[in-house]
Amino acid sequence: MQTHFSESQLQIPAIQIADEVLRKCVHCGFCTATCPTYRITGDERESPRGRISLIQHLLESGEAPTATTVANLDHCLSCLACESTCPSGVSYRRLIDQGRELIEEKYRRPLFDRSLRALLAWLLPRRDWFRRALIAGRWTKSALKQAGKYSAPIKALAELIPSKSANQTNTKSDAIAPGVYLAQGAEIKRVALIIGCVQSVLAPEIDAAAVRVLTRHGCTVIVPEASKAGCCGALPHHLGKRPQGREMAELNITSWQAMLNNKEHPLDAVLMTASGCSSMLKDYPHVLEGAIDSKTLSSLIKDISVILKDLFEIKNPVIAYQTSSPKIVAWQNPCSLQHGLKEKTAPISVLESCGFTVREPLDAHLCCGSAGTYNLLQPELAGKLSAEKSCRLAETGGEFVVSGNIGCITQLSKNFSNEDTSQERKALSVIHLSQMIDWATGGPMPENIRQNSK
Ligand code: SF4
Numbered sequence: 001m002q003t004h005f006s007e008s009q010l011q012i013p014a015i016q017i018a019d020e021v022l023r024k025c026v027h028c029g030f031c032t033a034t035c036p037t038y039r040i041t042g043d044e045r046e047s048p049r050g051r052i053s054l055i056q057h058l059l060e061s062g063e064a065p066t067a068t069t070v071a072n073l074d075h076c077l078s079c080l081a082c083e084s085t086c087p088s089g090v091s092y093r094r095l096i097d098q099g100r101e102l103i104e105e106k107y108r109r110p111l112f113d114r115s116l117r118a119l120l121a122w123l124l125p126r127r128d129w130f131r132r133a134l135i136a137g138r139w140t141k142s143a144l145k146q147a148g149k150y151s152a153p154i155k156a157l158a159e160l161i162p163s164k165s166a167n168q169t170n171t172k173s174d175a176i177a178p179g180v181y182l183a184q185g186a187e188i189k190r191v192a193l194i195i196g197c198v199q200s201v202l203a204p205e206i207d208a209a210a211v212r213v214l215t216r217h218g219c220t221v222i223v224p225e226a227s228k229a230g231c232c233g234a235l236p237h238h239l240g241k242r243p244q245g246r247e248m249a250e251l252n253i254t255s256w257q258a259m260l261n262n263k264e265h266p267l268d269a270v271l272m273t274a275s276g277c278s279s280m281l282k283d284y285p286h287v288l289e290g291a292i293d294s295k296t297l298s299s300l301i302k303d304i305s306v307i308l309k310d311l312f313e314i315k316n317p318v319i320a321y322q323t324s325s326p327k328i329v330a331w332q333n334p335c336s337l338q339h340g341l342k343e344k345t346a347p348i349s350v351l352e353s354c355g356f357t358v359r360e361p362l363d364a365h366l367c368c369g370s371a372g373t374y375n376l377l378q379p380e381l382a383g384k385l386s387a388e389k390s391c392r393l394a395e396t397g398g399e400f401v402v403s404g405n406i407g408c409i410t411q412l413s414k415n416f417s418n419e420d421t422s423q424e425r426k427a428l429s430v431i432h433l434s435q436m437i438d439w440a441t442g443g444p445m446p447e448n449i450r451q452n453s454k
């Protein structure tokens with residue numbers, strides 16, 4: 001489509017990128033069919049095509065966004081389903097990132113919204129503070145629920161705080177220490193496993209399972225020291241706080257430089273078991289404007305399922321999980337994995353290699369409503385999306401729900417928990433792929449499955 005940037009605007013690198021992306025969009029509207037928010041509201045401004053027009057106007061005019069435009073852009077999940085659908089290859093993420101940054105620069109949000117966003121961007125990447133906040137949240141959960149009657153974000157926050165008996169054990173004892181975990185038997189592959197922020201507090205058992213299952217199948221795992229950033233930067237980045245996200249990305253790249261360039265022991269891949277974070281690392285060349293090590297990192301980023309699939313092709317998984325007939329599992333592919341990293345087949349393949357019958361829900365391309373901090377900031381839309389996703393997953397008849405991202409696991413666990421009496425749905429365990437494959441090949445039964453089977 002036509003753009004109307006001035007010559008001086010076109011001197012700005014960010015505008016050059018936006019111009020290139022905008023010119024690719026032919027306004028065909030194919031993307032509207034797979035956009036979760038457009039499906040709910042039916043409003044063009046809540047569709048990818050509509051949002052692209054809104055962002056184009058903001059960039060060309062230089063005007064401050066109105067409250068309505070801010071709401072239309074805030075409602076976007078950054079799920080990237082539109083990118084998967086677009087026949088013209090429009091890179092929507094390049095535009096929405098600029099839109100969010102522009103809102104942050106030019107629009108003054110109401111005090112509560114501003115404070116909540118600042119708090120989330122500060123707190124979530126800081127493991128120790130987040131751990132303390134979680135403990136405090138457990139003690140004050142009932143008070144938060146009361147306060148939630150007056151504020152939807154606080155209600156959403158209270159609902160997401162896991163109780164001690166929930167699947168997230170939140171203990172430091174499960175945490176994986178930095179170091180080298182050698183492959184059992186001959187080394188087939190060598191990977192780095194980056195321990196992130198939120199997941200390492202909510203569910204450290206996921207990375208512990210990843211190390212066990214990888215080493216068991218011939219993969220050496222290097223767990224680097226946590227960088228000063230502590231976070232991949234996705235959380236502030238998607239809140240429009242791009243300088244903060246960029247600073248974290250720079251700190252990470254600097255601290256991983258030696259590991260990425262180790263010629264003696266080169267890496268086959270760099271993994272993060274939260275696909276939302278992997279997707280952000282994959283995008284570092286854009287975040288860091290082409291810095292050389294960011295390109296090396298991006299080329300090495302893979303989902304753990306891809307590495308397991310490769311390993312299983314060389315060394316058959318040793319199935320230790322006893323069952324008379326194959327267990328049926330529902331696979332929930334996170335948006336960051338299917339649309340961000342474009343991975344749809346490897347997770348299913350590794351589950352099937354371990355004897356599971358895998359079923360995907362109807363409308364598998366749609367987001368569960370988690371989307372980073374979206375479930376806290378847009379609880380109404382997130383609630384509708386997660387209720388729909390939970391119904392579709394329950395319809396599969398799966399005995400467990402398996403996913404690849406802590407955000408989706410937390411969001412869906414809430415709907416499938418015994419505590420959720422509002423839904424006529426049986427309690428189901430929602431677990432990470434690493435835990436499922438670890439359990440199937442000799443690791444411990446995941447704690448939430450143990451709890452739900454009592
Ligand atoms: S599908 Fe692609 S080209 Fe068509 S309107 Fe959507 S973004 Fe534009």
Ligand code: SF4
Pocket residue numbers: 034035036037038046047048051075076077078079080081082083092
């Ligand atoms: S990223 Fe997701 S919610 Fe946002 S416009 Fe695209 S499909 Fe819609």
